Amino acid sequence: MTRRYGALFALAAVVVAGGYYALRHVTLDSDYSAFLPGGTTEAQRTLIRELREGLGSRVVLIALDGAAPSSLAQASRGLVQALRKTEDFRYVSNGEAGLGERELTLLTANRYALSDRLDASDPFSRTHLRAALEDRVESLSGSAGIIEKRFLASDPTAETLRVLAHVAPRKAPQRIDGVWFDAQGSRALIVAQTRALGSDLEGQAAAMAALERAFTASRTEASATMEYSSPGAMAVRSRHLVAGDARTLSIASMAGVLAILAWVYRSPMVVALCVLPAVCGLLGGVLIVDAAFGSLHAIALAFGATLLGEAVDYPSYLLTQVSEGAPAQVAAVRIRHTIALAVLTTACGAFALLFSGFPGLAQLGTLTVAGVLIAGAGTLWVLPHVVPAGWRPRPPPRWTWLAQSAVRARHLTWRWAIVVFATAGALALAWRHPWWNDDLAAMNPLPASAKADDARLRAALGAPDVRYVLAVAGTSREDALQRVEALRLPLERAVASQALGGFDLVSDVVPSERTQARRRESLPAAERLRADLELAATGLPFRRGVFEPFIEDVARARIAPPVTPETYNGSALGLKLESLLREEGGRFQVIVPLAEVRDVGALARSVPHDARLVDLRGEITAMMAAYRERGLAYSAIGLALMYVVLAVGLRSFGGAVKVLLPIVLAAVAAAAMLIAFWEPLTVFHYVALLLTVGIGVNYALLMASPVARRDRAALWRTIAVVSGTALTTFGVLAFAHAPVLHAIGLTVCVGVIASLVFAGLVVQPAAESDA
Amino acid sequence: MTSSRRPARDRIAGAALALVAAAQCWALEPTEVLSGLARVERSDASFEETRHIAALTAPVVRRGTLKYVRPADLEMVVDTPVREVIRVAGPSLVIERRGQVREIRLTEMPAIAGWVESVRSTLAGDLSALSRYFTVRASGDAARWQLELIPLSAELASFVTRVTIAGTGAQITRIEVAEASGDRSVMNVFPTVRKP
Numbered sequence: 001m002t003r004r005y006g007a008l009f010a011l012a013a014v015v016v017a018g019g020y021y022a023l024r025h026v027t028l029d030s031d032y033s034a035f036l037p038g039g040t041t042e043a044q045r046t047l048i049r050e051l052r053e054g055l056g057s058r059v060v061l062i063a064l065d066g067a068a069p070s071s072l073a074q075a076s077r078g079l080v081q082a083l084r085k086t087e088d089f090r091y092v093s094n095g096e097a098g099l100g101e102r103e104l105t106l107l108t109a110n111r112y113a114l115s116d117r118l119d120a121s122d123p124f125s126r127t128h129l130r131a132a133l134e135d136r137v138e139s140l141s142g143s144a145g146i147i148e149k150r151f152l153a154s155d156p157t158a159e160t161l162r163v164l165a166h167v168a169p170r171k172a173p174q175r176i177d178g179v180w181f182d183a184q185g186s187r188a189l190i191v192a193q194t195r196a197l198g199s200d201l202e203g204q205a206a207a208m209a210a211l212e213r214a215f216t217a218s219r220t221e222a223s224a225t226m227e228y229s230s231p232g233a234m235a236v237r238s239r240h241l242v243a244g245d246a247r248t249l250s251i252a253s254m255a256g257v258l259a260i261l262a263w264v265y266r267s268p269m270v271v272a273l274c275v276l277p278a279v280c281g282l283l284g285g286v287l288i289v290d291a292a293f294g295s296l297h298a299i300a301l302a303f304g305a306t307l308l309g310e311a312v313d314y315p316s317y318l319l320t321q322v323s324e325g326a327p328a329q330v331a332a333v334r335i336r337h338t339i340a341l342a343v344l345t346t347a348c349g350a351f352a353l354l355f356s357g358f359p360g361l362a363q364l365g366t367l368t369v370a371g372v373l374i375a376g377a378g379t380l381w382v383l384p385h386v387v388p389a390g391w392r393p394r395p396p397p398r399w400t401w402l403a404q405s406a407v408r409a410r411h412l413t414w415r416w417a418i419v420v421f422a423t424a425g426a427l428a429l430a431w432r433h434p435w436w437n438d439d440l441a442a443m444n445p446l447p448a449s450a451k452a453d454d455a456r457l458r459a460a461l462g463a464p465d466v467r468y469v470l471a472v473a474g475t476s477r478e479d480a481l482q483r484v485e486a487l488r489l490p491l492e493r494a495v496a497s498q499a500l501g502g503f504d505l506v507s508d509v510v511p512s513e514r515t516q517a518r519r520r521e522s523l524p525a526a527e528r529l530r531a532d533l534e535l536a537a538t539g540l541p542f543r544r545g546v547f548e549p550f551i552e553d554v555a556r557a558r559i560a561p562p563v564t565p566e567t568y569n570g571s572a573l574g575l576k577l578e579s580l581l582r583e584e585g586g587r588f589q590v591i592v593p594l595a596e597v598r599d600v601g602a603l604a605r606s607v608p609h610d611a612r613l614v615d616l617r618g619e620i621t622a623m624m625a626a627y628r629e630r631g632l633a634y635s636a637i638g639l640a641l642m643y644v645v646l647a648v649g650l651r652s653f654g655g656a657v658k659v660l661l662p663i664v665l666a667a668v669a670a671a672a673m674l675i676a677f678w679e680p681l682t683v684f685h686y687v688a689l690l691l692t693v694g695i696g697v698n699y700a701l702l703m704a705s706p707v708a709r710r711d712r713a714a715l716w717r718t719i720a721v722v723s724g725t726a727l728t729t730f731g732v733l734a735f736a737h738a739p740v741l742h743a744i745g746l747t748v749c750v751g752v753i754a755s756l757v758f759a760g761l762v763v764q765p766a767a768e769s770d771a
Numbered sequence: 772m773t774s775s776r777r778p779a780r781d782r783i784a785g786a787a788l789a790l791v792a793a794a795q796c797w798a799l800e801p802t803e804v805l806s807g808l809a810r811v812e813r814s815d816a817s818f819e820e821t822r823h824i825a826a827l828t829a830p831v832v833r834r835g836t837l838k839y840v841r842p843a844d845l846e847m848v849v850d851t852p853v854r855e856v857i858r859v860a861g862p863s864l865v866i867e868r869r870g871q872v873r874e875i876r877l878t879e880m881p882a883i884a885g886w887v888e889s890v891r892s893t894l895a896g897d898l899s900a901l902s903r904y905f906t907v908r909a910s911g912d913a914a915r916w917q918l919e920l921i922p923l924s925a926e927l928a929s930f931v932t933r934v935t936i937a938g939t940g941a942q943i944t945r946i947e948v949a950e951a952s953g954d955r956s957v958m959n960v961f962p963t964v965r966k967p
Contacts, residue, residue, distance in 0.1 A: 137827075138853060140826075141822075141833060141852050141853055142849075142853065142855055142868055143847070143855060143857050143866060144866065144873075145822070145831075146930060146950065147882075149824065149826070153826065174876055175876075176878045177881075178881060178926075181878075185878075541829045542826060542828070543825070543828050
């Protein structure tokens, strides 16, 4: 007896130590893209990498609201200044001074390298100069003359305007008092970029805290409010949300489960024993995942914690079978076969997740397999020896008799017919609804309202989600840029033929070296230019020597170093270049964002072969669909494994079918009910259905076991306890805010009820001799 | 037609204002000038603008018509040397020239907004709108007055250093713009009798 408790205390000490270690050392990761597949094509892999760590993931959109526009504009300027002083942001802009004084200066300084008008033959011939000068005389007589006059002396051929026409954003937000505002003129808008990567949640959280502090400090009126959104901020919020949900809900479900166990077992000691294997399982699982993957995803942990809902059942299978004639060790001998099969089938189901392709799901699979094996081992080999001698569970109440006598009333064939018809009925209800939700947004653990806020801010800033892009790859930056330059003509034609609204070429800001060299060579020497200008100006009312600054600028451009992406470092254009021109493993990739694509077919035909037209939304949907199909295949393998384990364990192929079939039908019916009454299925429903099959098979196994024949009342007490705890755990989860947790909770609840009904109807207990 | 009676009423209002102002001996306040203008519902005029541009050997001379309708519509039609229509309605400025239409939102271009408001807010008699862009000083008397507008913001001052508007009664007669570049333009305004 003392040795027995000594072992128990040793175990408890190990659990406490393990728990302490896990709390201190396990890295919790909550980047939801861990639940994205790895991607099978190059386009998909680029996309996933972009989503996880791309520059877009570091952009923060900020809106100030709640005060008069002039006050908001002042607050906007103050906030931008404050953010520029922090270490957390590498770029902040509120649209002050148009394209930006810095950007304008850079483009003007490099106009002779950037202007594609210089690609014409002899762009500074006398004829060209004459036409340009006539244009200038005319524009000086216009109302815009007061502004155009500014660059008359240094840029009479108006190259700056030519460059700006290509580079200036088509859809910029309006400005009030010089800073960006939304279309209604009620919210001041700011764009910032964090120094930390989007996947660096600690860095993101620090940047968001700095933003909040800067806002409080620069707020001009107490009524002013700030809203901001970024993938990083969303990830920080989702971590917060999932963690908050997990904490409250796990406390609630734990309380519910403990209440059920306390009522049935009437002993705190036994309740503690009942929970112990599950706790050991969870802890072991967490440590194994952390060791294998280097970190543990918050969703995998939250999911894994629901494992408690199943693992806590194993001791109950044993404890509810304890009676006057059968102390714990005898009951263990009778039930151990069933428990072992229950553990192995669940492990098989989860095993399929290891190959899912989602790092997050692989973690989840590992956590589940390790967790149930540890919990099962604890139940079979430790628990029977530590249950206090003479302890008995609460006797079965009368209604359990009613339940089973009602089930016994009909002939077995009829009952099978009911199961099949119920499944068919559920499928018929679901038939007209969409079955799968392949939208990537469904993977985001944030609620829809947070996603809608983000979309609103994006639209206000004129940064609508780009759906189509051209991807151009080259062996060097020069090679890639030359290929991009070749796109201008076909794309301009596509715009002219209405197939396309607009496009954005990095080569407008960084032309290839070849093009820049050609443009440099087309610039005339100062003497020739001066002579030609004089001739071209004959008869025009220009004062002599007015264009000396132009002659100087051209002379400077002839010997200027080429424009490179580094030229734009620290400016908005530099930021844009970084996001559109990337080097990956020695290859240079350029993204060409396309706006308002109206005719995909015509566009695809008109661009050269080395430019790949990528439909981002289509790629994501295709990727999700491909993942889903792979998921289906792996669950089929999981089911096959379960069948093999059952067939071997029950020593009967037919017996295995009788146990597995009603549960599979229950999962199908549950899926159909979800589709018909709640929502299309995502990958999370999917995983939850696998979990449901694991739990349902346990019920069916118990109903099929010889103990079920011996004592029907005890059987139904066991079923009532294990399904009660499962429904409590997952029912609570269905109230979670995070869509993931909600989906899991709902799916398992529906699945457990369907499994109970179907298995209760058709599963027959085996003969005593089989035990 | 009620509109045909308006100019007469405006002239009476202007004369009354001139009398009141003449009776007072102290310096002219901008509000005294502007409150007279504020009673004008609409005005029509032709103009001749002479632009003195340093880069050019001869000034550019533009001729055309001006139309103002209370509260915020201003239209300038340039007939020579190149036809151009400039329409300001509320916060938007539209320039039509050689078949090309360009729209500018005034909120986004403070410099242009200041230039437009110097004329429009004066015609509207709206001192508070003028004071957002300029410090306003008045001189002369109500019959022959002069407003001097000095830009407040550095951005506007980088284009325009001073706008001087002269008038008689409730009528603008001359707008002179001195630019930061040293260039300047003088616009003489002649009221026209509108056809009914």
